[in-house]
Amino acid sequence: ELKVEQNPLFLSMQEGKNYTIYCNYSTTSDRLYWYRQDPGKSLESLFVLLSNGAVKQEGRLMASLDTKARLSTLHITAAVHDLSATYFCAGPYSGGGADGLTFGKGTHLIIQP
């Protein structure tokens, strides 16, 4: 069973600043996911990273995957208040193959003016 560890779990930052959320996972995994969740809402897919060295960007968010280090990062550039949410990383429960995801505990991000 894959284990996923995120840090930090809580992050308060100012608008305009940059920051990175880290996601370490325990065993070989063929893909890594990032999701966003707003209070009281479901999960919104941000990125699916499928290979070593994969980098994806959407607006002020950029995600990368290093399978050798078993590490994924979510980088926030010039944060704006609308990015305040909880961010989760996740990987396949069994490391690959059949679907079903193991999630990290989430990073609660607050962006203040």
Add this chain to the structure above:
Amino acid sequence: KAGVTQTPRYLIKTRGQQVTLSCSPISGHRSVSWYQQTPGQGLQFLFEYFSETQRNKGNFPGRFSGRQFSNSRSEMNVSTLELGDSALYLCASSSLDNYEQYFGPGTRLTVT
């Protein structure tokens, strides 16, 4: 294309009762996964179905069960409800041609 739908959206049950939740995946998606989200334990994987077969299961007691029908719609059942079963239950569907998992709005279950 319609998204993943879950019914009901909210549910209040009493300890000891049982409950059935329903999930309709995106058209053409054959994989459905279920998750439980609580403030204390976070998001936890329950089980995953593909073409009516359970392919994977998380660490939950046998009170939690599920099934998938030939049209890919899925149900999960929780028997003998406990207070700790109060949670947001999410389902997600995915297709064979990409690894994206699309989540439904969830069913919020309260056990009193």
